Amino acid sequence: MKHIIILGDGMADWAVPSLGNQTLLQYAHTPYMDKLAAMGCCGMLKTVADGFHPGSEVANMSVLGYDLPKVYEGRGVLEAASIGVELCPGDLALRCNIVCVEGETLKNHSAGHITTEEADVLIRYLQEHLGTDRIHFYTGVQYRHLLVIKGGDKRLVCVPPHDIPLQPFRPNMVRPACAEAEETARLLNELTLRSQELLASHPLNLKRMAEGKDPANSIWAWSPGFRPQMEPLSQKYPEIKKGSVITAVDLIRGIGRYAGLRCIDVEGATGLYDTNYEGKAHAAIEALRTDDFVYLHVEASDEAGHEGNVALKLQTIENLDSRIVKPVYEAVKEWDEPVAIAVLPDHPTPCELRTHTAEPIPFLIYYPGIEPDEVQTYDEVSCKQGAYGTLERDEFMNEFMKY
Numbered sequence: 001m002k003h004i005i006i007l008g009d010g011m012a013d014w015a016v017p018s019l020g021n022q023t024l025l026q027y028a029h030t031p032y033m034d035k036l037a038a039m040g041c042c043g044m045l046k047t048v049a050d051g052f053h054p055g056s057e058v059a060n061m062s063v064l065g066y067d068l069p070k071v072y073e074g075r076g077v078l079e080a081a082s083i084g085v086e087l088c089p090g091d092l093a094l095r096c097n098i099v100c101v102e103g104e105t106l107k108n109h110s111a112g113h114i115t116t117e118e119a120d121v122l123i124r125y126l127q128e129h130l131g132t133d134r135i136h137f138y139t140g141v142q143y144r145h146l147l148v149i150k151g152g153d154k155r156l157v158c159v160p161p162h163d164i165p166l167q168p169f170r171p172n173m174v175r176p177a178c179a180e181a182e183e184t185a186r187l188l189n190e191l192t193l194r195s196q197e198l199l200a201s202h203p204l205n206l207k208r209m210a211e212g213k214d215p216a217n218s219i220w221a222w223s224p225g226f227r228p229q230m231e232p233l234s235q236k237y238p239e240i241k242k243g244s245v246i247t248a249v250d251l252i253r254g255i256g257r258y259a260g261l262r263c264i265d266v267e268g269a270t271g272l273y274d275t276n277y278e279g280k281a282h283a284a285i286e287a288l289r290t291d292d293f294v295y296l297h298v299e300a301s302d303e304a305g306h307e308g309n310v311a312l313k314l315q316t317i318e319n320l321d322s323r324i325v326k327p328v329y330e331a332v333k334e335w336d337e338p339v340a341i342a343v344l345p346d347h348p349t350p351c352e353l354r355t356h357t358a359e360p361i362p363f364l365i366y367y368p369g370i371e372p373d374e375v376q377t378y379d380e381v382s383c384k385q386g387a388y389g390t391l392e393r394d395e396f397m398n399e400f401m402k403y
Helices: 031-039 056-063 076-083 116-130 179-199 203-210 250-258 277-290 300-306 310-332 395-400
Strands: 002-008 041-046 091-102 105-108 135-141 144-150 218-225 243-246 262-264 293-298 339-344 361-366 390-392
Touching (some): 002 056, 002 277, 031 339, 031 361, 056 250, 076 091, 076 144, 076 218, 076 250, 091 116, 144 179, 144 218, 243 250, 243 277, 250 293, 277 310, 293 310, 300 310, 310 339, 339 395, 361 395, 390 395
Parallel strands (some): 002 293, 041 390, 243 293
Antiparallel strands (some): 041 361, 091 105, 091 144, 091 218, 135 144
């Protein structure tokens, strides 16, 4: 049996008063996710291990069954793997956002969703003016980039920028968790403030402001770590002789590379609501013809949640159903070799809060011949009654890969 996980990043949410106190998954028109839930089995999955921040890297590694206390090293190392930067011993990798600062406030974590082409200009400029033999900036995708500090100390307290929209940035700058990390924390904060001086008058930002766009006028380094010790999925699940990952997000590509999956690029995959859903679905179907396992990740709902946009998030959920789940299911349902399908988010991103939370998320598993449970719709409330109950650690992957 082949296997595909369809992951709607940040798709889970809280009850919304304007939707009659329903969650967005309850309110949205999702006939195919509901169909698979009714034909399959459902449950809840704890994707954020105790003591971990509910980041997408934590939650997606957990979905894939990795033991976080053993392998977690932050987002920076995943960005490095995604863009092909080989980390040497002692190289501290950090996720480096390009953000928008307005006065003393961090306006948003994405510099108004800057394009990769624009961001590349700024990252190269920062490397020219701030880079040294010890400090190196690398361009990633859109607002998500990489900063490597040779000989850095990872014992730092870093606040993700998407956790503090419209809040003062200075109280949330890097702090050392021990005396040995003070030099690294000081260096990172100096780089942040110097980036603001350099980027404020950059021609690209002057042009953006003239067009009514947010300037990309600061870096924000966070999630430090060293190269992780992740075993390929094929070592734990021999059924996965060949697997692939489809995503527009660097950190998911990085997880995929460490997991031994090939990364499939899809033209027009943006990580936003305008992503190429059809292209991703087609790529997944084609990958399943040759691969044993496909991890199809769609970021759009998470970004809508960070914007606090209920209508947009509803649209992204319905798009996932009609433009991803439907074509994948319709394509594979008659194949001679059966395909198991799982649908789930990695974590909630409530529109009310505009950042991630750690509550368990709903999931469904369907494959031909499964004995269905009583759940008829796919959402946070119904799935609590599912036959799987609440799973954690590698229990979801173990169940999904059983057949």
